[in-house]
Amino acid sequence: MTRKAAPPQAEDNSRRAELVRTAARLFRDQGYERTTVRDLGNAVGLQSGSLFYHFRNKEEILVAVMALGITSTTEQLAAALEVAKTPYDKVSALIHVHLNSLLGENQAALEVMLYEWRSVSAEQKPGLIVLRDRYEALWQSALDEAAAAGVVGQDTRLLRRMVLGSLHWSVQWFRRDGGDSVDALAERMLKLVIGPRPQAD
């Protein structure tokens, strides 16, 4: 039975999931506006018209990429925070998870979420903002814990925005072949944000 394209969340369909992953890479590399549906069709071995069986229109592909980027990062962060014991470890988790989601291999969707926001229509933004706020809430409570423990300063809302901005920008200059691994970079960044790991006393 023919059906109309599913909502962004439903990634159970593996064909659709593959399209979203490929689109994420193309949108990251070339930008959303410069990537044509023909480009995407070529990359997955479909005629451009066939894409519209899976998605109502091009924007729906963009929204699906963004939703994937932010939800998968949120899940990974929630799991890492679950494991972290100290406030210090939690802040470390924020930076490691976020940086790996941005810079790790086969990671492109989160970067699209960050840098193609302007191409999302007003109708589609609210749904994505909900997802983004959920992610930032994890950050905020981890930072608030750290502030309560004296690990970071009190201006945690601005701190959250500055640290996230620092990490986001890394996509512009980080080169995987340039020395630091992603996790090594995360450690250096952590030290600039929070200072060296406290020793047991």
Added chain:
Amino acid sequence: MTRKAAPPQAEDNSRRAELVRTAARLFRDQGYERTTVRDLGNAVGLQSGSLFYHFRNKEEILVAVMALGITSTTEQLAAALEVAKTPYDKVSALIHVHLNSLLGENQAALEVMLYEWRSVSAEQKPGLIVLRDRYEALWQSALDEAAAAGVVGQDTRLLRRMVLGSLHWSVQWFRRDGGDSVDALAERMLKLVIGPRPQAD
């Protein structure tokens, strides 16, 4: 005598300068790819075809906007660093100038430089990179001075990238009607980066 469009640097022509300023605002608000030459023509009261008397093609407009954004910010920073006395004052100048260039009224060109990089062709990038490197060199030497004075840590190259990333991201969330002035925000950011202003001893 008819002439062909001048290189990006030559902003002496006031008509051209006006076009560049208007284009900066449009590109910032709608994105470069989504802004049509017809949009720009409407905004300045010209037919779209007339724009091509002033610019060889659309990309030349983008490059001119970017060159304006980075060179004017560089000039302002150089002047501010000239006046600053202490390493602390110099770091303060970095943040205040950059933030005002990004968020101040009638400021749009620097933001375009930061967020539309992918739309610049390989041929045009080198010229802009030279301008960007000149700006970042001012940052680097100010931060190195601060490190030598013990005002910031030693990892100044990463610090430069992180602080610049923090500032760049502010365009995504700062609202002029939302409380802080640009300079007040700059002060709060400075304190997170460097701590409170040292008192005379």
Added chain:
DNA sequence: GTCTATATGGGGATAGAC
């Protein structure tokens, strides 16, 4: 589900008059 074929519109850019 994917194809072929195509509708439809808008994009950048040019020519030549004024």
Added chain:
DNA sequence: GTCTATCCCCATATAGAC
């Protein structure tokens, strides 16, 4: 310098066959 008129291409999206 700007206008009018228009070329030409390529974008998204649809229709209907298979």
